[in-house]
Amino acid sequence: MNVPSISSLKQAIKKNCSSCQVHELCLSAGMSADDTERLSTITPQRLRVRKGSALYHAGDPLRSLYAVHVGFFKTTMSSEDGREQVTGFLMGGDLMGIDAISNDMHPCHSIALEDSEVCPVNFNQLQKLSRELPPLQHSLNRIFSQEIVRNHEMLQLMGTLSAEERMAAFLLDMSNRMRTRGYSPTTFVLRMTREDIGSYLGLRLETICRAIAVLRDHGMVSISGRTVEILCLSQLIQFINGVGHRSHQR
């Protein structure tokens, strides 16, 4: 299941947190050089995950959290009756698996959407270390709380926004995440299918296509295939806040 294949074990890479490019977004954010060094001792190696393969599956026991080093993942949850939904997209600097803590078991599948590298962090060691390093505890708490805030925002989106507004909000979120990682916030490539986006936003893939068409017609974005160019960020923002044409449903 989530056991790394022999080939990926071979690919294990020894590197430390201090020299990591996404260091400032990850667990070690705001920690001293010494403390970061100590964090490195419990993340001894990186793991390669091939595009399309699973890092872990729903039901797998929680051994490690995974910090995404490079690459892109989606997490999906399936309900009793087999319906599946995308619950998140993760990129460099994101911490994966924190929803597993309450039951010592991953509730989601994690699938790589491109060839990726993650840093497994043994959870027991992490808890132990966070007791000794208050900045690490604080960092962990921050990440937990951010995830909760992100989910609340997501709920707000699903509860109050129209399909087109959701799509705009999705693009804006991607844009912001690209920016904080030092990439262009206006030109980037989507790693997921329309169906993934739809599932994430609570819409059908056809609706995603149509929403994109509308945003394109308004001259806000230029999207062909998975290549996104945001032509007017401020217009996108206004659109979400109802300036497009409010007095609508919801």
Place this chain on the structure above:
Amino acid sequence: MNVPSISSLKQAIKKNCSSCQVHELCLSAGMSADDTERLSTITPQRLRVRKGSALYHAGDPLRSLYAVHVGFFKTTMSSEDGREQVTGFLMGGDLMGIDAISNDMHPCHSIALEDSEVCPVNFNQLQKLSRELPPLQHSLNRIFSQEIVRNHEMLQLMGTLSAEERMAAFLLDMSNRMRTRGYSPTTFVLRMTREDIGSYLGLRLETICRAIAVLRDHGMVSISGRTVEILCLSQLIQFINGVGHRSHQR
């Protein structure tokens, strides 16, 4: 803003965690008697909150988390353009305010839906104490992670269920929470309005009314006003899993 009024200060009640009725659901769950005693030292008093008044507002700085002792709360978030949405309902044993940690600021308003009592827990002291008491840290992590799981389930609900299924899921959730608190899981009183429920589930209040009517027509529940009687729990569960009439939208 979130400063307790003089009258509520007068009402401060000195009690400890060990003797609390919702002790097993709250922070002290799974902790030894000694450790629970230590937890009590940082929650020296309870606070009364009158029905309809706010415990804190969005934007207030994070000083304390609040464990609900008795009563019922809703938390609401408002977006830039003034639209407001209910993000959660909290009852005895629930911990309120954990979404404030990432920004040291409450992102939500917290409103009492009936006369309530909460135990403020100074967050800095809590962090300090959790370093010394691993069971407390574990308890905190469990609560964080549970909140994340709950939100994921909520997102799944909003993304995949019809209005009637959402209403059924909502009633089932309330039922489960009543059960874990030792109350009847089949007969209880709702503390919130139809509009609150609708906001929480991403629906209009009229749709809530109609959904209730449908569940009633199916003989699953008997709801008049805010008094709920669940006539057939298993039927409700099946209904959510598509046995009602799948092949529908979404």
Place this chain on the structure above:
DNA sequence: CGTTGGTTTGACTTCGATCAACCAGTGTGG
């Protein structure tokens, strides 16, 4: 009693789902 806030029900509209056709790449095997 009249006011008020919350709930219910009806008539109509509309957004997004469904179903279906079609297109563009991209492998794959004969």
Place this chain on the structure above:
DNA sequence: CCACACTGGTTGATCGAAGTCAAACCAACG
């Protein structure tokens, strides 16, 4: 090398679930 299947994306036509608007109802309360 070309026919073919296959996956992912786009667009159109139709339909139904839920939103909107409106009216009536009810209980609580001053």
